[in-house]
Amino acid sequence: MQWEVVIGLETHAQLQTQSKIFSGASTRFGAQPNTQACAVDLALPGVLPVLNRQAVEHAIRFGLAVGAKISPASIFARKNYFYPDLPKGYQISQFEIPVVVGGQLEILVGDEVKVVELTRAHMEEDAGKSVHEEGFTGPHGEASSGIDLNRAGTPLLEIVTEPVMRSAAEAVAYAKALHGLVVWLGVCDGNMQEGSFRCDANVSVRPKGQVEFGTRCEIKNLNSFRFLEEAIQYEVRRQIELIEDGGTVVQETRLYDPDKQETRSMRSKEDANDYRYFPDPDLLPVAIDQAWIADVRSQMPALPAQLREQWQIDFGLSAYDAQLLTQDRDTAKLFETLLTLVDKSLAKAAANLITGEFASALNRAGMATADAPLKAEHLAAILARIADGTISNKIAKDIFAILWEDAVAGKPLSSVDEIIEAKGLKQISDSGALEAMIDQVLVANQKSVEEFRSGKEKAFNALVGQIMKASQGKANPGQVNELLRKKLS
Amino acid sequence: MSWHQTPIALMAKALAAKEVSSMELTQYFLSRIEAEKRWNAYLDVNAHLSLEQANKADALIAAGKGTRLTGIPVAHKDVFVTRGWKSTAASKILENYQSPFDATVVANLGMPSEENPHGAGMVCLGKTNMDEFAMGSSNENSAFGPVLNPWNRQYVSGGSSGGSAAAVAAGLAPIATGSDTGGSIRQPSAFCGITGIKPSYGRVSRYGMIAYASSLDQAGPMGKTAEDCALLLTAMSSHDPRDSTSLADSGEDYSRFLNKPWQDSSTNAAKPLEGLRVGLPKEFFAEGLAQDVANAVNAAAKALADLGATLVEVSLPKTKLSIPVYYVLAPAEASSNLSRFDGVRYGHRANEYKDLGDMYQKSRTEGFGAEVRRRILIGTYVLCHGYYDAYYLQAQKIRRIIAADFQAAFNQCDVILGPVAPDVAWRLGEKSKDPVQMYLEDIYTLSTNLAGLPAMSVPCGFNANDLPIGMQLIGNYFSEARLLQVAHQYQQASDWHLRQASEVA
Numbered sequence: 002m003q004w005e006v007v008i009g010l011e012t013h014a015q016l017q018t019q020s021k022i023f024s025g026a027s028t029r030f031g032a033q034p035n036t037q038a039c040a041v042d043l044a045l046p047g048v049l050p051v052l053n054r055q056a057v058e059h060a061i062r063f064g065l066a067v068g069a070k071i072s073p074a075s076i077f078a079r080k081n082y083f084y085p086d087l088p089k090g091y092q093i094s095q096f097e098i099p100v101v102v103g104g105q106l107e108i109l110v111g112d113e114v115k116v117v118e119l120t121r122a123h124m125e126e127d128a129g130k131s132v133h134e135e136g137f138t139g140p141h142g143e144a145s146s147g148i149d150l151n152r153a154g155t156p157l158l159e160i161v162t163e164p165v166m167r168s169a170a171e172a173v174a175y176a177k178a179l180h181g182l183v184v185w186l187g188v189c190d191g192n193m194q195e196g197s198f199r200c201d202a203n204v205s206v207r208p209k210g211q212v213e214f215g216t217r218c219e220i221k222n223l224n225s226f227r228f229l230e231e232a233i234q235y236e237v238r239r240q241i242e243l244i245e246d247g248g249t250v251v252q253e254t255r256l257y258d259p260d261k262q263e264t265r266s267m268r269s270k271e272d273a274n275d276y277r278y279f280p281d282p283d284l285l286p287v288a289i290d291q292a293w294i295a296d297v298r299s300q301m302p303a304l305p306a307q308l309r310e311q312w313q314i315d316f317g318l319s320a321y322d323a324q325l326l327t328q329d330r331d332t333a334k335l336f337e338t339l340l341t342l343v344d345k346s347l348a349k350a351a352a353n354l355i356t357g358e359f360a361s362a363l364n365r366a367g368m369a370t371a372d373a374p375l376k377a378e379h380l381a382a383i384l385a386r387i388a389d390g391t392i393s394n395k396i397a398k399d400i401f402a403i404l405w406e407d408a409v410a411g412k413p414l415s416s417v418d419e420i421i422e423a424k425g426l427k428q429i430s431d432s433g434a435l436e437a438m439i440d441q442v443l444v445a446n447q448k449s450v451e452e453f454r455s456g457k458e459k460a461f462n463a464l465v466g467q468i469m470k471a472s473q474g475k476a477n478p479g480q481v482n483e484l485l486r487k488k489l490s
Numbered sequence: 491m492s493w494h495q496t497p498i499a500l501m502a503k504a505l506a507a508k509e510v511s512s513m514e515l516t517q518y519f520l521s522r523i524e525a526e527k528r529w530n531a532y533l534d535v536n537a538h539l540s541l542e543q544a545n546k547a548d549a550l551i552a553a554g555k556g557t558r559l560t561g562i563p564v565a566h567k568d569v570f571v572t573r574g575w576k577s578t579a580a581s582k583i584l585e586n587y588q589s590p591f592d593a594t595v596v597a598n599l600g601m602p603s604e605e606n607p608h609g610a611g612m613v614c615l616g617k618t619n620m621d622e623f624a625m626g627s628s629n630e631n632s633a634f635g636p637v638l639n640p641w642n643r644q645y646v647s648g649g650s651s652g653g654s655a656a657a658v659a660a661g662l663a664p665i666a667t668g669s670d671t672g673g674s675i676r677q678p679s680a681f682c683g684i685t686g687i688k689p690s691y692g693r694v695s696r697y698g699m700i701a702y703a704s705s706l707d708q709a710g711p712m713g714k715t716a717e718d719c720a721l722l723l724t725a726m727s728s729h730d731p732r733d734s735t736s737l738a739d740s741g742e743d744y745s746r747f748l749n750k751p752w753q754d755s756s757t758n759a760a761k762p763l764e765g766l767r768v769g770l771p772k773e774f775f776a777e778g779l780a781q782d783v784a785n786a787v788n789a790a791a792k793a794l795a796d797l798g799a800t801l802v803e804v805s806l807p808k809t810k811l812s813i814p815v816y817y818v819l820a821p822a823e824a825s826s827n828l829s830r831f832d833g834v835r836y837g838h839r840a841n842e843y844k845d846l847g848d849m850y851q852k853s854r855t856e857g858f859g860a861e862v863r864r865r866i867l868i869g870t871y872v873l874c875h876g877y878y879d880a881y882y883l884q885a886q887k888i889r890r891i892i893a894a895d896f897q898a899a900f901n902q903c904d905v906i907l908g909p910v911a912p913d914v915a916w917r918l919g920e921k922s923k924d925p926v927q928m929y930l931e932d933i934y935t936l937s938t939n940l941a942g943l944p945a946m947s948v949p950c951g952f953n954a955n956d957l958p959i960g961m962q963l964i965g966n967y968f969s970e971a972r973l974l975q976v977a978h979q980y981q982q983a984s985d986w987h988l989r990q991a992s993e994v995a
Contacts, residue, residue, distance in 0.1 A: 040591060044830040046584065047571040047593055047698040049733050079826050081873070083850055090829020140839050148834065277873035279882060282705035282823055284734050 002245070003209035006237050007217075008172045008202060009164035012179055013157045014189040015127070015197040016059040022126050022156035023050030023093060030195045034132065038150035042129075044088035049283050052077075056156040057287060059188035060100045060124050061297045063158060066186055066304055067119055069104030071294055074286040075123070081277040085148050086129040094159075096278045099123035100287060101158075106182065107306055108174040109324055117175050118163040124287075129153035152196075158188070164203065164214065169233035173226050176200055180226075185305055185330045199224040204236045206244070215240070216250040220257055220264055232257035236264050308333055316348035325356045331370035335359075335377055342381035347388055354380055358401045366409070374408030375401075382417040395474050396426050430477040435468075435484055438476065442467045443488065453489060461485070493518050494661025495990060498562050498718045501664055505551060505561045512551065512561030515664075516544035516613050519563050523615065523662050526995070529638050529647075531657040533568050534576045535616035543613040546601050550611050559599070559725055560611030565663035567654050568617040569624055570596050570709070571698045575614065579700045580632040581622045583831045583838045583857030593698020594730045595667055595709050599722070610725040615663050618653030622859045623828065624674055624702040626650050627931050630922055631861045638918070640682060640991035641957055645915040648678030654712045655682035659991045665713040665722055669699055671706045672816055673910070673935025676947035679712055680910035680960020683949045685977065685987055686712040687719050690967050691942035692737035694723075695730030701827040703820035704735075706939040715987055716948065716977035720745035723970060740968070747975035752798070761798030762979050768794050769804035769903030774934055780913040786951030786959040787909045790980065794907070797979055804899040804906065808892045812937040815892065817929055818872050818885040819940075824862075825869025831857060864925065893941035896964075905976055906964040909934055910947045914957035934962060944970045948977045949986035956992060 021028055024041035041048045064071045078096035101122035108115050132147035139145040160179065166172045180198055184191035191198050205217035220236060223229040235257075240250050254273075255264040305327035312318045312326065326336045332355065339351045359380065363373060383400055386392045392400065400420050407414055421427050429435055443450055446467055452460035468481050493501070493515060504510045520537050540563070547561035571577040571589035578584040592600060602609035621631040629637040629652025637647040640660040647656045651668030655678035658666050668675040670688035679686030687710045694709040701707060711722035721744075729739035753765040770791060775784060795801055833839035833853030840852030858866070872881035899906060911931055921928045938945040943964055950961040965973040981987050 043835060045571075045591075045836070046577060046579070046587065046589065046700045046830070049697050051732060051734050081826050081829060083829065083832060085832075085834045085846065088830060088835060090832055091826055141841055275875045277826070277870065277875075277878075279822060279826070279873055279878070282703075282735075283701075 004206045004237075004241050005209045005211075006167055006169075006233075007164045007205045007207065007214055008166040008169075008233060010162050010166070010172060010175060011201040011203070012160045012176065013127075013199050013201075014160060014179075014183045016056045016124075016156040016158055016188055017190050018053055018055045018059070018156055020053060021154035022053045022056045022124065024154050026154065028155050030192075032151055034147065034149035034151060036151065038129070038153060042088065042150050042154045044090075050093060050281075052284060052287065053156060056124055057100065057289070058297050059156075059186075060122065060158055061289060061294060062186050062301055063122060063160070063183065063188050064101035064104065065294070065298055065301060066182060067101075067104030067106055069119065069122070070102040071289055072098055072100055072102060072287075073290065074098070074288055075100040076286050077124075077281045077284045078278045079281045082274045084128070085146070086131050086150070086153070088129065088150060088153055092126060092128065093281055093284070094125035095123035100289070106175065106178055108171070108178045109320070110171050110174045112320070115171065115174075118165055120161040120163055122158050122160040125157050125159060127152050127155040127157050158183075164205075164217075169230045169237070172202060172233055173230045176226055176229055181305065181328055185302065187302075187330075193224050196224060200229055202229060202233055202236075204233055204240070205250070206237060206240045216252050218250065218252065218264075219254045221254055221267065223257060228257055228259050231259070231262055232264055235262060239264065302330060305333065312348075316345070316352070318349065318352050322352045322356055325360070326352060329370060335370055335380075338377040339380050339384070342377055343384045344388065347384050350384055350387060351380070354384065354397075354401070358398055362401075362405050375404055379404055379414070379417075386417055386421065390428060390430060390477065392421060392426060392428050393474065393478060396421075396428065399474075400426065426475060428477050429472055429475045430480055432480070432484065435476060435480055436488075438471055439468055439481070439484055439488060442471055450489065461489075492661075494522055494664070496664065497715045498559070498664050498713065498721060499715070501562050502558050502721070505556075506558075508551075512544040512547035512563075512613055513541065515561065516540050516563050516615070519615055519663060526660055526662055528643070529640060529656045529660050529662070530619055530635050531637055531653045531660065531662055532565070532616045533578060533580060533619050533634055533653070536575055539574045540613055540615055543601055547611050547613055550602070557610045557725070559721060562612050563615045563664055564599055564612045564722070565615045565618050565654060565657045565666040566596055567651050567666065567668050568620055569669050569700050569702075570667060571700065572596050572614065572617065575617045577617070577700070578633075579623045580620045580634055581831075581858065581862070582633040583854070585633070585838065587837060589698070591698065594695035594728070594732065595726050596698065598695075598726055598728055599667070608728075612725075618651070618657050618663075618666060620653050621650035621674075622862050623700065623824070624650040624669055624671055624707075625824070625861050625865055627673070627677060627928050628916070628921065629653065629678070630918065631859055633859055636918060639915050639957070640994050641915075642955070643993055644917055645957060646681065646918055648681030648911075648915060650674040650678070651686075651712060652678045652682075655679055655684055655686070658682070658684045658712055658714060660994045661990075665711060665718050667709060667722075667726065668712045669702075669707055669709045670935075670939065671702050671708075671820060672939050673932050675710050675712055676910045676935050676945060676960065676962060677932070679947035680949075680958065680962075681915040683958030683960075683986070683989060683991065684712055684714060685716050685719055685946065685948055685981075686710060687723060687946035687970065687973065688938065688944060689723060689727065689970050690737070690944045691939075692735050693727045693944075693968075693970065695728060695733045695736050697730050697732040701823075703823040704827060705823060706816075706820060708939070716946070716974045716981055717745060717748055719946070720748060720971070720974045720978070723974075742971060744971045744974055747971050748978040750975065752975070756798075758798065763794060763976065764798035766794070766799040766905070766976065767903040768799045768801050769899055769906045770801060771804050771806040771809070771899065771906060771908055773806050773809040774908030778912050778930075778933070779909060780953070782951075782953035783909050783911075783913060783959050786953075787907070787961045790948075790950040790961045791907055793983060794976070794980060797983060802903050804902050806892075806895050806899060806906075806937065808888065808895050809933065809937060811888050812892055812940055813929060813933055815885045815888045815940060816932070816936040817868070818881050819889065821865040821869030822872050822882050823869070825866045825873065828858075828862070828866055833857070861925065889940045892937050896937070896941050896943060896966075900966045904965075905969075905973060908962050908964075910960040910962040911935070914953045914955070914959055938964055943967060944973055946973050946977055948980060949989075950984070951986055952989075958986075958989075
């Protein structure tokens with residue numbers, strides 16, 4: 002039987018704010034346990050929540066970026082359940098009326114553009130975490146787990162999609178696009194190791210052509226793209242095998258074990274809590290008027306999708322290059338800055354330089370664009386010398402490598418021109434010099450010359466290669482071609 | 491007149507004139523508290539801390555830096571968290587709990603400091619007994635024993651602010667704070683023969699007030715006179731950035747109308763309330779109201795008319811529904827508000843337990859009293875999936891209708907007058923076996939909390955057994971100063987509020 006996979010994702014993106022969503026405690030990651038939890042986070046008797054305005058602005062910003070409706074009066078509700086890392090015994094979340102309704106996100110799966118429909122995005126607070134280590138004792142000396150409430154009250158935006166993805170690859174493409182967008186917007190730092198961006202995947206399968214959805218399982222807390230992909234792949238296999246063996250899928254929450262590369266049951270639907278949601282009487286409806294929305298809009302950066310479209314039209318970039326350049330805001334910014342330093346006609350070359358040498362150098366160094374030791378002005382200097390014919394593309398790569406290594410080593414950087422001069426890398430465009438070089442190569446490679454004359458076009462390229470080699474890459478390749486043809490004709 | 495019979499308005503004058511020091515006053519009341527423990531009005535007293543504050547107050551007064559309340563002692567209901575004194579909400583689950591911060595009300599009234607520059611400089615005498623987590627109408631639900639009525643120790647003080655009411659009535663505090671979720675300031679004030687006001691929802695910060703039902707809870711003063719309440723309310727209320735439901739600061743002096751006629755233009759000194767329309771809701775005088783109480787409230791209405799007011803009959807048709815509506819909404823919010831008392835971070839934890847679930851269950855069962863457990867169960871039930879619409883949502887709809895009824899009534903009158911409770915204080919234990927019977931006693935007070943309106947209790951007579959009767963004045967939103975004006979004018983023409991509790995030494 003042919004099976005169709007149905008996936009919906011719920012993503013928790015930590016909103017980038019100085020303080021928590023309902024208290025003044027810091028959200029900084031990595032502090033000593035319980036040093037960033039104030040009376041409100043500890044849920045001491047008498048405390049009350051006060052909403053962090055910045056968290057709301059981030060939510061609005063996200064909503065605008067995905068073309069969603071911003072609710073004029075969204076409601077915070079209490080989600081009631083007992084757990085030691087949940088100090089109030091309820092989580093403040095949004096239930097019936099979330100701040101962001103609808104919206105969509107374009108993703109690139111292979112070469113195909115697909116639109117993922119969003120259901121909603123709502124604000125909520127994170128819980129703390131349990132620390133299961135030896136040595137903790139309770140008030141009566143009993144062995145206990147520890148609780149770290151530093152994370153309790155951290156602002157989250159939970160972004161929920163419709164069940165529209167049809168493969169693990171699509172889910173990963175969506176997660177990456179979403180990750181790129183929230184980081185781009187500055188609403189989330191995107192740090193997946195620290196838990197700033199994590200996904201829950203709702204996965205089901207159905208026979209191809211069937212309209213009704215199959216029974217779904219929710220895989221919780223996937224904090225890397227690889228785990229997301231592996232977990233979905235495993236879960237899909239598990240469900241199909243189960244059904245094909247005559248079993249039925251039980252609706253449940255599952256956890257992914259990356260070591261064993263399998264999902265396992267955490268709790269079934271029967272064990273699910275009745276969360277007894279009701280509007281939180283301590284908080285007013287979140288009133289968002291048009292003026293506030295306009296204000297947030299005015300401060301938003303251009304969106305990656307807009308830039309991609311614009312660059313493809315204006316500069317003839319490929320969809321792929323445009324995608325690479327808009328992977329994050331710093332890279333896009335670098336490209337934009339570069340284009341203010343060189344002629345627009347060099348846009349393609351600039352894109353090639355960034356997505357080629359620059360990107361692979363970053364990759365090797367495990368570095369982000371913002372931390373790169375070379376800036377737009379360095380790239381501009383290289384591009385300028387390619388443009389005026391001083392160096393070839395090949396030499397440009399060498400110069401880039403020299404600059405990069407010096408910069409990484411902390412050496413004072415020479416100018417591009419100094420390097421060209423010092424290393425004698427200037428492109429040889431002097432016809433006389435080139436002709437002399439060509440003559441020498443022709444004499445030394447009589448065999449190739451004969452082959453070419455007998456009709457083997459390949460031999461021509463071999464000769465060009467020899468000439469370039471003889472010039473140590475400095476010969477102007479266009480001129481070499483031209484002169485060689487003349488000589489052989 | 492002894493200090494324990496002196497309104498704070500006069501105490502303030504004596505302090506300003508250096509006729510008495512804050513130390514002397516504080517010492518005086520601490521001695522009385524020590525001598526009169528039988529009322530069980532206080533849960534925690536710390537003479538050392540109180541005297542330290544009195545000392546500071548005297549220094550402020552000497553330096554000319556005092557407010558008009560600096561140096562006057564005040565007792566706080568144990569629902570407000572305090573640094574220094576235990577904060578238990580009269581629950582075993584918080585027995586010995588010490589708060590690291592002061593409630594905003596406590597700070598507003600307390601000693602000024604760098605972090606609290608606007609503190610009024612009043613001296614805290616200690617924490618008063620109450621029904622556990624403010625759930626109750628008799629103070630019999632305190633984990634630390636009931637409060638006895640200073641007019642007759644066989645009778646309840648009323649609740650939930652029974653400790654504050656008894657402390658004022660027995661002269662164990664010149665004035666006290668209380669909180670009112672369904673009548674908890676007004677009803678014990680009536681039962682103990684003192685004056686209390688529940689302000690409009692949002693007037694007084696709820697920060698640091700241990701929550702019972704967040705959308706209904708409101709703090710207010712309980713004192714000997716309307717004037718005293720006006721003074722304390724002015725100092726208590728403020729906009730609080732830590733309470734999202736707190737109103738913008740009106741900067742009001744709630745005593746500004748006290749000695750003025752209702753109408754500015756009025757010239758007849760014998761008729762200061764000329765132009766005032768007093769609405770008498772017929773539902774408040776219907777079946778179930780004790781005759782003595784009806785007589786006293788009607789007499790009060792006549793007294794107001796004698797002062798120039800016009801009496802009009804109004805209708806609050808949904809009065810009866812306020813009981814089921816309240817007993818759905820308040821427990822719903824309470825069930826969630828009290829979830830934090832789980833034995834994990836502070837408060838009572840069971841000695842022995844099998845696992846996490848067992849720890850929760852045992853800690854909470856042992857820590858909460860029967861009435862609190864009952865309301866948590868009711869609240870949990872009405873919020874459950876499948877019942878939410880039928881109970882919680884339906885109750886919210888009726889709540890809006892109740893609020894609208896009041897607005898209709900206020901088209902015909904300026905204040906509403908009625909009884910605070912169907913009867914005077916009952917005997918200890920008399921209604922304890924039947925919680926519903928006790929809930930019905932709240933019929934006249936619940937609707938104002940549901941609507942968020944200000945309302946007060948003013949002494950207006952005694953029944954055949956010499957137990958005090960209170961009348962209730964209800965105003966429209968933000969009309970506290972006007973309510974206090976009416977009450978003050980009434981108190982200028984009556985002496986019910988000046989009677990001393992008969993059993994008090």
